[in-house]
Amino acid sequence: MERLAKTLYRFRFFSLGLVIAITIIFGSLIKIEMDNSLKAWFSATDPDYIVYEDYRDTFGGGRVLIVALRSEDIFSLDVLNFIKQKTEEFEDLLRVKRVHSLANANKVIGTSEGIEINPLLSELEENNLQRIKKHALEDEIFRDYLVSHDGKFTTIVITFEDMASGEIDKSFRQAEEIAYKGKPENIEVFFSGDMRIYFEFNRFTKQNQKIFPLLVIPILCILIFVLFRSLSKVLIILLVIGMSICWALGFYSVLGFTSNVVTGMLIPLVIILSVATSIHIIEYFGEARRNHNKKEAFIKTMTYITIPCFITSITTAFGLLSLSISHIDAVKHFGIGSAAGIVFAFFISIVIVPLFLTLLSSNKKTKKGQGWEHFLNGISKFNERRFKYILVGAVLGFIFFCWGITKVKIETNQIEWFPKKEDCYRSAMLLDKNLSGIGDMEIVLKGEEDALKDPDILKGMDYLSLEIEKLPRVKKVISLADYVKIINKALKEDNPEYYKIPESKSLIAQELFLFTLSDDGRAELDNIVTPDYSQGRIAVKTESMPSQASVILGSLLKKMAKETFSGTGIGVTLTGTTYLYNLMTKYLLESQIRGFSLAFLSVIGVLFIAFWSVKYGGLSIIPNLLPIIFIIGIMGWSGITLNTGTVMVASVALGIVVDDTIHFISRFRKELRSNRSPVQNALRETTASVGKAIIFTSVINVAGFLVLLISGFQPTREFGMLIALTLFFAIIGDILVLPSVIIATR
CATH class of the missing domain: 1.20.1640.10 (Multidrug efflux transporter AcrB transmembrane domain)
Known part of the structure; x- marks a missing residue:
């Protein structure tokens, strides 16, 4: 090692130039996008994630923002006018796919010629308010989804196209501005949905990347100064930290990784851990200077310290690199990026620290x-x-x-990752308690063309939905069977006895055809069944729950669905964000x-x-x-x-x-x-x-x-x-x- 130490001393300025050049190169390569969506957690090759993406493509899924409104009387004229106005304004937001609320919800009404699909708020006048309230609260689809059973909560559900992190932040801020503009005093506004969660995750990611370094670095500087009583040594270590971050982020960018709420901790971690090697070098150099001049102290220090510091850096890197075998992409990328940062910090330290110690330290030997x-x-x-x-x-x-x-337990419920005092958590809990819950699991059914028009299949769907609704923590279940029953009842003069699945496949086909003659009717069904009726979804809305309870519920849903459709030729898969x-x-x-x-x-x-x-x-x-x-x-x-x-x-x-x-x-x-x-x-x-x-x-x-x-x-x-x-x-x-x-x- 002594020969290597002498070589390092001989070429110390060349090594410095090389490190500076690499720093400039890595610095020019830094370009990291933020992504806190499901893509950050799941590999693109994960079979369950592929099923989820297929489900979203099939049924028009996207980023969902739920704007919830609370008032003592949702069905007052001023509140309904506010809902109508805001629904129209939300539709003009960037990259909105659809907006669903009481303002554009449709009521199926039977007529002498068949059925009519009319907007619920088509005749928004004072003398119609009780009729509107009755229709909304009696409708199986609307109740506890668009409006709470007590008529005090309602939701405006905005579905956006997939978008980049910056667009999520911008769209959420615009939605907030729209919601609060002109808001009557008797209305409270709350925001939830996966888009709200991604917005908060983006905020935490920025906090990790910007605020934490601004706090960590001064604390480290104070402690290092207390240790060495030397401003120059503080500056040396700051130089190592800066270069280490530059190399780590440049390398991370080259790999094409995105930043998220987990990998956002990479910068604070590299800052903290890049200090250790520098401190050991400085400490040993000071010890060597008690009996040797600067050159001899340099060689003595690098002869002894290089191998231990290299081993410590490698072992730290191995500990971090072990995270790369995780199935969770965010954890995997954090492990790879931070491991590289620690190794880079070692090489930067052995070049920068001893060189500047020989340049900046006094000739006086230390005590x-x-x-x-x-x-x-x-x-x-x-x-x-x-x-x-x-x-x-x-x-x-x-x-x-x-x-x-x-006694260690596992928790993957995102809402539980927020402090109880956070507005995001409180809003989610309000929706969870008063409406259809914030959890979602999707049972996707696949068969041949028109398979979902079969009365036996629809009855199975209806039976399964009713059985699922009996389960603990399930708040609401919606499927094609619900629409068929509503249409059948409307065609029979709203006779409650006909709120059921017809026995004839041809009759079901006719009823669905009548419903889809309206653009609004077709749009509603597109969200629940494919146009050829080969695929459909049973949307299971659940309350927020611990991961263990959620896993048990998911397993039970899968078992119940497979048993219900066993031998029918209908394939069953379970997906949804909660399931993932x-x-x-x-x-x-x-x-x-x-x-x-x-x-x-x-x-x-x-x-x-x-x-x-x-x-x-x-x-x-x-x-x-x-x-x-x-x-x-x-x-x-x-x-x-x-x-x-x-x-x-x-x-x-x-x-x-x-x-x-x-x-x-x-x-x-x-x-x-x-x-x-x-x-x-x-x-x-x-x-x-x-x-x-x-x-x-x-x-x-x-x-x-x-x-x-x-x-x-x-x-x-x-x-x-x-x-x-x-x-x-x-x-x-x-x-x-x-x-x-x-x-x-x-």
């Missing part, structure tokens, strides 16, 4: 910090006297937190198990190879595994769920906490070899020399990750808190547990 020396010597003495108690405490903690791991997020429950569990297993095996494998020793490789497992066990156990005991943020904690934390162990063991072995010291003396020298850097890098990392607690996005907040706690446990593991194990096994 040893007496305060730190006394503190760390005190820790060494405590370990020597109390190592048995430390190990017993570690074992008891291991048992307690392993028990907590069995149910699949994330399985994906999260697989990601946790497979990702951490891969991270553990790869990191431990690197340690065994790096130390080339079974003994030291085995020793390194203990202080790194314990913090992970502790933190997952804390999740179980505290009720923190496994979600898109916390699923990354174990793999990311393992890659981080192993760094200090590597520096500790590397220095311990050096002390044993160089001075032929007894184990306890070697431990004292090791703790005194690397203990300061270990504690400070950990404190800096903890402070950086704690900044994430201000996020309004729960997975981000929990990710930051849990990583910070893990690093705290890692300090204990490296400074107390690891030396105690070494003493006990010497």
Whole structure:
């Protein structure tokens, strides 16, 4: 390594120029689009996602924004006029496919010549208000979908075409402006739907990318200045951070990845973790300067520090890279991008930091910090006297937190990721309680042409819908069968006895033909059945529920649908946004198990190879595994769920906490070899020399990750808190547990 160190010194200015050139190239390539839609979570090749996209293409799905209005009397003239006016204004928004509300809802009325399909609000006058209210509240389609059963809530459902992130933000703001413009005082407005959620996710993503760096960087600067009492060293580390971010984002752009609420944490992560290598280089350089000039200190530092820092960077990268096997694209891309950022930070650090230390540091040789020396010597003495108690405490903690791991639950309900005080959460809960719920699962039926005109198939559809409505947490079910029953009843002078499926296929065909003679009728059916009647959907609206309950309901719906249409030639598939997020429950569990297993095996494998020793490789497992066990156990005991943020904690934390162990063991072995010291003396020298850097890098990392607690996005907040706690446990593991194990096994 000394030869490499001398080469680095000889070509240090050339290396600097190369790093600057690469930074300029990567900087010019940075172009990352934001995407918080389902595409961010699911691979384009995922079979269930393909089914969902096919469903959306078939039935005209898109981005949905629900504008809910609350008033003591929705059916007053001023409120209905407001609904009518806003429906027309929403139709003029950019890339709107359709708007559905009481203003353009249609009422099927039987006449002597057949049926008429008239707008519900066709005669909006004071003397017609009771008739309008009666029709709306008695209609099986409208009730609890467009209007609540008590007549106090109504919705305007806006369906947009697929659009880019910037367009989502712009369209949502325009919809807000329209909704509040000219609003009477007796009306309250709420927004929900997947477009509202994507808008909020976009907001959190921008927060991760912009606000967090502005908070993290000053905190790091203050802590680094406290550590080194040197402004120049702070500036050196800031340069490393800036270049590392530039390289990471440029590389991320080259891969074509998009930014989302998960990958938005990439910048704060790279900022925090790119500091560690620089601190160890600066600390060792300062130690070398006590007895050597600048050139010798450079060579001494790079001879010793390059391999440990390279190993720590690789193990951190492996921990992050293990996320790349996740089925969830957002997690996968975060793992790849952040792993690359850590490796880039290492190469930038070994070029930038020692070079600028030789240029900016004074010729005066540094002195040893007496305060730190006394503190760390005190820790060494405590370990020597109390190592048995430390190990017993570690074992008891291991048992307690392993028990907590069995209590960890998974949560993929997006609404539960928002704080309860957030307007998005409160609006969703109001819709959930007063209307047809915010969850949706879709049963898609496929058969031959005109198959869905068959009375037996329609009766099966009707029977299934009625049985599903009896299930807990199901709020409303809509299918073609409902329209057929409404049309049949209207043709029989609205006689309730005829609210049923006709026995004749030809009669059903005639009734549907009459209904589709109206453009409005055709448009309504296009949302529920294909024009050739080969495919149809049963829309199941559900209340918000925990992931476990949602998974059970999804499995039950699939089973009931297959049993109902068994032997009929009708194929059954289950899809919908709620169903897809149910699949994330399985994906999260697989990601946790497979990702951490891969991270553990790869990191431990690197340690065994790096130390080339079974003994030291085995020793390194203990202080790194314990913090992970502790933190997952804390999740179980505290009720923190496994979600898109916390699923990354174990793999990311393992890659981080192993760094200090590597520096500790590397220095311990050096002390044993160089001075032929007894184990306890070697431990004292090791703790005194690397203990300061270990504690400070950990404190800096903890402070950086704690900044994430201000996020309004729960997975981000929990990710930051849990990583910070893990690093705290890692300090204990490296400074107390690891030396105690070494003493006990010497």
